[in-house]
Amino acid sequence: MAHSHHSTQVVSDGGVARLTVLDQPVAPEQFRYEVPKVRKIPFWTVAGAVFLAVAVGVLVTQRGTAAGTTLGVSFVSIILEALPFVILGSLVSGIIEVFVPKEAVAKLLPERKLLGILAAASLGLLVPVCECAVIPFTRRLVRKGVPFSTAVAYLLAGPTVNVLTGSSTLLAYHNPLAPSFAWHVLAARMGFAFFIAVAVALIIDRLFPGHSALLNPAMDGVEGACGCGHEHEHDHEHDHDHEHAHVQEHSHDNEHHEHHHHEHQEKKVKQLFGARLAEAINHAGDDFLGVGQFLVIGAFVAAVCQTIIPREAFVAVAHAPGVAIVVLMGLAVALNLCSGANAFVAASFRGALPLSAQMGFMLLGPMLDTKLSAMYLSFISKRAFVALMVLVYAFVFCSMMLWHYFGMMGGVR
């Protein structure tokens, strides 16, 4: 930043300012002063503290009441259901960080981006995980060089296009009094999820080339980048705990978050397997704590929605198909159900709302509900997140409207 004046000019250089007087530069040793560092409490820390105070306040005031119990049970349930997958995802992420070199990831990727996106959207068939597990280890893969658009295809399709979700959909829509399973529901769910994931990934690839969607695009391609998703302020503080490590102040929302980066290329030969394993697990622990806070925020908001929104009221307002689709999409975002379970809730709307609205509910939830939105914000920029959100919502809505009016031949309901 430069601040000009008639006769003097102050140019900041990190924390040190250089001064010129009447266009005559003054040697730094002659005139030098320190710009005082003003440490403000960052906005997100204040917001987090307010959230925490509200959540604790609700607990204290509502403890033992029927509403308080419903809120608490819903909140803890969402956390406990998601936790195994977040922890496992973090563990895989830590192992990838330490044991999988960037070159190996690059070798696995198809040369053509479209092929990569198609493969990523189908990956859930081989690795059946729910939406909570994909984020920690996908963000690590992105840091290892996987294009963001390819990651988006997996993030959106993976939780739905897999055997477990397919089975639960069939089970939820199975009428024991009917002669066969509801294969059309399964096919529609898998097909639409795949199509939407690929389409959104291709558009994201155009809008955010390379790793420009990430919170810290400068880390693109850095071997061993931590993937914490925080912007790094490179005022290194060299209080090394061991060789080749340095501590940085993270400035994600100006939060001064300690972290470390490793020169894995140099170290991996030297280090013992056990030490590297411990390092991988430490990374996993950090990832768990990093993603966990966003999961908590999303789960709490979802629990509040579960507590205050009467589902029957949704049915009452959703007369037109378009309204019904929007209403159930909104409900999917608010309820935060697991991809393995949301088909059962969707199926509870049978007879009351059209299948297109139920399908919108099943498609959108595992792609971008409240807790996932919070977790996405842990590693992609707000601009990229808004683009992703608009694209996903638009594609789900338009697909369901088209399906409702042109696709549901034979009056599928």
Next chain:
Amino acid sequence: MSLGFSASRWRGLILFVWTAGLALLLGLGRYSLFIRPTLWPLVLCNVLILLLFLVAMIVRPIHGGSRRVTAAAWVRGGMMLLPLLYMSSLLSGAAASGLNSFALQKRSMGLGFGSDSQPMAADSDTTAINTNKPISLGYIMRHLQRLSGSRVITEGRVSTDDTLPAGEFVVYRFVIVCCAADALPVEAVVKSPKAAGLKSDDWIRVGGILRAQVKDGRSVPVIEADEVDPIAAPNDPYLSPVQF
């Protein structure tokens, strides 16, 4: 801003409290308040992996872990501990029975099963039921047509509703697939002279003749009760789809 606690200890404390909290939940068997009981191996898996995180942190301390905790780290840590705070408040008292009549009001899609667009078909299941043993409310709803006219015994919680006529109340349970967040209610109307003496969320056993009454195009299970007895809250407050 630091508040006199090292980053490493703070992280370790969070991991320790999580590990201990989940181990306690597992040991007490109270996980069924939140998740489907058959998913207990996942809770065990959580405990073991968190323990691994903790051990790795001790064996190979993180770099810079000796530095002071920042205000942001305190807040983030507080957020991580929030679910455990809520969990501890739910393990005793009335809350220990899980989702209640308040949740029923929010999640119910209306009494009954089937609709004009999805009429109930004939039931091919001819399994005889034991009229002396309780059957689940889910089973009653699913096989309402076949069981109509039979004597049934079932267990659930009471929901008193001002919209119901005097002498009637609703008995309900929740069916969960994975966790209480996806819980869906199954419910039946009970006609009994004891209705006035009951209060919402009591656990009861109901025995009586089951009838299928059609209201607004939906088949509603109605039990004309000859016995309504209070029971202790079961360990597993929810039904699973298998019991449905």
